[in-house]
Amino acid sequence: MSLFFRYIGLLYLKYFCILFVSLECFFVVINLVKYLDDLPNSANLIILLLIYDFMYASQFILPLSLILAQIVLVIVLLKSSQWTAFLALGYSKFKIFLPIFALSFLMSFIFIVLNATPFAYAKERVDLIINEGFLGNFKNDLFVKYNNTYIYFEKIFPLLQNAEGVYVFEFNADNHSILRIVESQKAIFNGEEWELQNVVITNFDHHLQIGQNPLDIQKKETYVTLSGFKPKILENIYEKKGSISIMD
Numbered sequence: 409m410s411l412f413f414r415y416i417g418l419l420y421l422k423y424f425c426i427l428f429v430s431l432e433c434f435f436v437v438i439n440l441v442k443y444l445d446d447l448p449n450s451a452n453l454i455i456l457l458l459i460y461d462f463m464y465a466s467q468f469i470l471p472l473s474l475i476l477a478q479i480v481l482v483i484v485l486l487k488s489s490q491w492t493a494f495l496a497l498g499y500s501k502f503k504i505f506l507p508i509f510a511l512s513f514l515m516s517f518i519f520i521v522l523n524a525t526p527f528a529y530a531k532e533r534v535d536l537i538i539n540e541g542f543l544g545n546f547k548n549d550l551f552v553k554y555n556n557t558y559i560y561f562e563k564i565f566p567l568l569q570n571a572e573g574v575y576v577f578e579f580n581a582d583n584h585s586i587l588r589i590v591e592s593q594k595a596i597f598n599g600e601e602w603e604l605q606n607v608v609i610t611n612f613d614h615h616l617q618i619g620q621n622p623l624d625i626q627k628k629e630t631y632v633t634l635s636g637f638k639p640k641i642l643e644n645i646y647e648k649k650g651s652i653s654i655m656d
Contacts, residue, residue, distance in 0.1 A: 412499065416507040419484070424477035424511075428466075431473060435465040439534075446538045457537045463530035470519055474512045481508065554637055556581045561595075569597040574604055576633055586612055590631055601635040 439461050440447075447454060485491040485504075494504055522528075550561040562573025576590035588611045592604035609631065611624040 412494075412503075413507045416481075416504065417511055420477055420481050420508050420511055423480045423484075424473055424515075427476050427480070428469060428473040431469045432462055432465050435469060436461050439465075443538055448537060453537050457534060460530045460533040460537070463527060464534060466519070470515070474515065478508050478512070554634055557633065559634065571595045571597075571602075574602075576604070576631075588612060590633070592631065601632050602637070604631040604633065605629065607631040 436458060440458070443457075447457070482491070485494075491504070495501075548563055550559075550564055552559050552561075556579045558577040558579070560573075560575040560577075561571045564571040572594060574590075574592045574595040576592075578587045578590070579585065580587055588609055590604060591608045591610075592606060594605045596603050596605070607628045607630065609626045609628060611626070613624065
């Protein structure tokens with residue numbers, strides 16, 4: 409890395425950091441004043457609120473700071489005659505702007521990567537702290553269809569990646585008749601699929617005969633279903649608006 413690249417790059421990072429931190433703090437303070445009457449009594453939750461609000465603000469403060477830092481840097485170089493000096497030394501405009509574009513691209517790429525993580529849910533965390541006073545959110549009464557299966561969740565906890573009161577209705581894809589009903593009071597998402605625990609399975613026999621029970625009831629310790637259906641996706645199904653990470 410050349411001395412010129414380091415010099416321009418460090419100047420750009422200096423003005424970027426000043427602008428980014430200043431605008432972030434301004435946004436967080438304004439939001440804190442707006443939420444003043446709804447702040448929780450817990451100091452820990454207030455600290456988390458500030459952190460999540462800071463993360464949420466970066467979604468629009470970051471691109472703004474990248475552009476403003478570039479403008480400020482060019483103005484400083486022009487006022488101090490460094491711009492003219494660099495041109496006189498044989499540096500083209502492209503070479504002067506190259507460190508700025510490289511650093512901007514790097515920071516933008518890092519930000520995109522962060523949005524593939526729970527970083528993308530900062531705004532939801534802020535709303536939970538303000539509206540509910542805690543972070544252990546859950547959704548009630550979700551009824552969803554997945555392939556040839558209908559699933560009802562009494563409660564689903566996206567952060568904990570588990571659910572309570574799960575009923576799975578499996579259908580035949582050809583004639584749309586119900587094959588079985590799977591009941592479980594506890595289900596856990598293992599990263600790829602849902603594992604239902606202490607399961608009661610009711611199988612339906614569609615070839616009915618007189619004197620035979622059409623229902624076959626079985627009990628199992630575990631039952632696997634809903635492969636690839638993530639808790640965060642389930643939570644967002646009925647959201648009018650809601651953030652979601654790139655991976656989800």
